[in-house]
């Protein structure tokens with residue numbers, strides 16, 4: 001008789017990088033015969049994968065740990081917040097184990113201790129591509145961990161360490177497995193995608209009889225041969241990023257660049273310890289658009305950084321009017337504990353003013369996004385179907401990443417399935433979403 005599979009309830013918080021960690025832990029546990037459940041109550045233990053980037057994310061993580069303890073009692077904590085275990089153990093001494101990000105083996109060992117695996121070779125064969133938490137038609141592909149930059153507002157390098165890139169054949173094998181299993185879109189993630197391979201001195205390796213270098217350009221080219229949509233996230237604005245744009249023009253990777261610029265005022269950028277030549281950035285954006293006119297540039301910004309003056313903020317708005325970016329996110333600066341920005345001796349921007357700037361920034365960009373979206377009405381776009389519902393299908397164009405960008409709401413005379421890639425004519429547009437008909 002088969003032993004009953006021990007059940008684990010899993011809470012995954014934070015960014016796509018943390019999601020990839022969760023997927024790895026779950027894949028390992030499923031391979032060992034553990035079952036998953038969405039309910040803490042009745043589970044044999046709970047794993048909480050935490051996020052420690054912003055104070056608001058920490059609060060969410062602490063709340064999730066508290067709930068798991070109240071509803072279950074056997075709780076294992078991992079992820080970014082685990083890098084500073086005392087922040088958790090001081091508040092929740094009953095937590096069974098606390099580990100930092102990427103500590104897959106330690107998490108699995110803690111589970112073994114709390115709930116030994118049921119030894120039955122017949123239970124839960126794991127599909128070769130692993131267990132994905134994202135829908136089957138898209139998957140995140142993590143190519144490296146850690147970051148060698150030292151942006152003054154960020155504590156990720158101290159949480160996750162210096163850059164460690166995965167060997168290129170390893171990444172390619174995972175990508176091939178995913179595509180073979182039906183994944184239509186791969187979202188390439190890391191802390192710093194453009195730095196891929198730097199720690200490996202861009203070593204040349206053999207892949208499918210070809211010598212390729214361990215660098216993002218070569219990796220993107222190889223991924224582009226798999227026949228899936230390839231979307232690059234978290235691209236730091238190094239000069240060599242320019243070489244990726246011709247791959248978009250060739251159709252090898254999606255015409256989409258997620259490149260956080262963070263600000264436009266040279267003074268703020270230099271206090272942030274980010275590349276500060278923003279006129280040059282405008283010239284680069286113009287060059288990218290001349291190579292691939294259909295490129296979507298997504299970026300994130302921080303307002304209310306210490307020392308940001310009215311003039312700095314106005315120059316950011318002017319820059320946004322020039323750059324006319326396609327997708328934009330904006331955060332109000334949070335003085336994360338341990339970030340170098342707290343010790344720069346710059347005056348804090350009052351929260352009310354920072355909120356006002358945030359609202360003005362978003363309103364300013366919304367007008368740009370709306371006019372860019374309106375220009376698409378009447379044109380034909382490719383879209384991948386994410387969901388089917390009573391009101392039609394919800395998809396994303398090549399310019400939209402899941403969760404962070406907009407959608408296209410579609411009507412169709414044809415039968416559609418999730419994961420289909422269709423051509424649609426855009427009928428209507430607002431600042432975030434498009435509406436159209438499958439042709």
Ligand code: SF4
Nearest residue numbers: 147149151154156191
């Ligand atoms: S590049 Fe990103 S992860 Fe690295 S220090 Fe800057 S903000 Fe943090």
